[in-house]
Amino acid sequence: MSSTELRRSVELLKPLGRVLFDLGEVSLWERETATLPRRLARRRRAYRDFARRELAPLVAGADEDPAGYDPRRLLGVAARAGLQSEQLPPPWGTMPLGVVKDGPLFHEVLKAEELAAVCAGLGLGLLAHGLGLAPLQLCGDLRTMRRWLVPVCRDNRAGRPRLAAFAITEPAAGSDVEDTAGARVARFGTSARRVQGGYVLNGQKVFITGAAYADLVTVFATLEPEGGGAGRVDRDWTCFVVERGTPGFRTGRSEHKLGQRAADATELFLDDVFVPSDNLVAAERSGWAINRNVLNYSRLPVGAIAVGIARGATEAATVYCRRTCLGGKPLLAYQEVQLTLADLWLETMAMRAMVWQGARHIPPAQGISSAVKTFCGDRAVAVAARATEVLADDGAHVRGGVEKRFRDGRLNQIYEGTNQLNRLALVEALWETDLAGGHGTSI
Ligand SMILES: Cc1cc2nc3c(=O)[nH]c(=O)nc-3n(C[C@H](O)[C@H](O)[C@H](O)COP(=O)(O)OP(=O)(O)OC[C@H]3O[C@@H](n4cnc5c(N)ncnc54)[C@H](O)[C@@H]3O)c2cc1C
Numbered sequence: 001m002s003s004t005e006l007r008r009s010v011e012l013l014k015p016l017g018r019v020l021f022d023l024g025e026v027s028l029w030e031r032e033t034a035t036l037p038r039r040l041a042r043r044r045r046a047y048r049d050f051a052r053r054e055l056a057p058l059v060a061g062a063d064e065d066p067a068g069y070d071p072r073r074l075l076g077v078a079a080r081a082g083l084q085s086e087q088l089p090p091p092w093g094t095m096p097l098g099v100v101k102d103g104p105l106f107h108e109v110l111k112a113e114e115l116a117a118v119c120a121g122l123g124l125g126l127l128a129h130g131l132g133l134a135p136l137q138l139c140g141d142l143r144t145m146r147r148w149l150v151p152v153c154r155d156n157r158a159g160r161p162r163l164a165a166f167a168i169t170e171p172a173a174g175s176d177v178e179d180t181a182g183a184r185v186a187r188f189g190t191s192a193r194r195v196q197g198g199y200v201l202n203g204q205k206v207f208i209t210g211a212a213y214a215d216l217v218t219v220f221a222t223l224e225p226e227g228g229g230a231g232r233v234d235r236d237w238t239c240f241v242v243e244r245g246t247p248g249f250r251t252g253r254s255e256h257k258l259g260q261r262a263a264d265a266t267e268l269f270l271d272d273v274f275v276p277s278d279n280l281v282a283a284e285r286s287g288w289a290i291n292r293n294v295l296n297y298s299r300l301p302v303g304a305i306a307v308g309i310a311r312g313a314t315e316a317a318t319v320y321c322r323r324t325c326l327g328g329k330p331l332l333a334y335q336e337v338q339l340t341l342a343d344l345w346l347e348t349m350a351m352r353a354m355v356w357q358g359a360r361h362i363p364p365a366q367g368i369s370s371a372v373k374t375f376c377g378d379r380a381v382a383v384a385a386r387a388t389e390v391l392a393d394d395g396a397h398v399r400g401g402v403e404k405r406f407r408d409g410r411l412n413q414i415y416e417g418t419n420q421l422n423r424l425a426l427v428e429a430l431w432e433t434d435l436a437g438g439h440g441t442s443i
Pocket residue numbers: 128166167168169172173174175176178179182206207208209210257260265411414415416417418419420421424
């Protein structure tokens with residue numbers, strides 16, 4: 001039945017019947033946006049407009065030649081648009097009113113999807129700033145917030161970009177701090193020693209997003225244990241703010257990555273770096289708790305980045321099928337192609353539903369966040385791979401718009417804890433209650 005015939009048939013219904021009938025004349029994006037509270041719907045629209053206007057023109061150049069891409073102009077534009085100060089409410093920052101009611105991360109997952117739908121690499125370069133500030137935001141210590149978070153948000157809000165980065169990973173340690181069992185035995189190379197007036201930090205970090213340009217980095221280091229001996233991550237880890245320009249602090253090479261190439265992943269070196277006591281985040285030896293909570297929060301936007309990647313692949317495949325003809329008709333007219341596109345759209349919808357549901361948890365919970373991150377990351381790669389098949393040789397082409405989504409998706413499965421580790425985090429979170437405990441099962 002054509003839409004005109006359907007409309008005619010619906011017109012025959014009583015007014016209430018007409019109101020209850022959805023004629024389906026708005027896009028999926030508009031339809032889903034309409035389910036959000038008005039303030040979040042406005043934000044979603046603004047994030048999409050920003051991504052289309054500011055990110056889209058940069059995508060090809062930044063992905064093909066990341067070494068020649070300098071993100072500073074974009075950081076300034078994003079700051080002026082209010083994207084880099086959403087960690088605090090006005091008058092210090094631009095956090096939306098209503099976060100307590102909507103969920104502290106709802107605006108963040110909307111932003112992550114919209115940026116990544118255009119380019120996950122450029123998006124990551126902006127979003128990693130929030131990760132860098134997360135220890136300051138979540139440590140619950142007013143002294144730390146006043147000293148570091150307030151001025152950074154205020155500067156960004158005023159259009160003076162100040163970028164933060166988050167540093168846990170080291171050359172010989174990554175997953176170890178994503179998982180409790182690993183943290184008990186992990187030996188991290190970066191250490192902190194208490195001295196008169198502050199601390200001295202030594203060590204190396206790797207793969208730190210945004211470190212090439214960051215003004216400050218939240219660095220996790222093992223504080224020397226009270227009674228001597230080797231420090232333990234779960235007992236002695238401590239978070240410090242280290243500012244660019246501090247003697248002994250320098251950045252090294254940025255990795256040549258498979259995907260999300262527009263975001264730098266850079267080495268950090270700390271050689272006898274003195275930081276005053278003021279740079280201690282919250283309390284000594286609270287690093288393990290801070291890190292775990294940062295990951296509970298950050299894995300939801302990472303899941304949303306995956307949704308953006310899947311959506312970008314799906315939209316590119318759809319446009320391609322509309323424009324490309326085979327045997328005298330558009331690919332879109334073939335039922336086999338329609339079935340494939342249906343799978344791409346429905347997978348992306350299911351991923352988004354999971355992210356939005358996850359973002360409603362207050363505060364975010366380990367099991368939920370890890371489940372969202374893992375599921376969406378894995379499905380994004382599957383969706384991008386399927387979209388690549390639809391485009392055939394154009395799917396293998398770097399300018400085809402889809403192979404990049406595949407590469408970007410593979411990286412999403414690795415950072416913020418590999419998806420294997422996130423599965424273990426889910427098991428750990430459910431162990432006492434749903435798995436070994438047996439609560440919540442009906443058999
Ligand atoms: C693009 C990108 C950006 C990044 N940005 C940052 C950043 O800003 N800050 C930062 O600190 N880090 C960052 N990282 C690092 C990232 O968080 C780590 O790569 C990740 O945690 C995995 O650690 P790893 O590479 O050391 O892997 P490894 O720990 O060496 O793991 C190797 C393999 O072993 C598996 N494995 C490990 N332990 C277990 C276990 N107990 N059980 C089962 N399997 C296991 C893993 O799943 C993986 O498959 C980034 C990485 C990438 C790729």
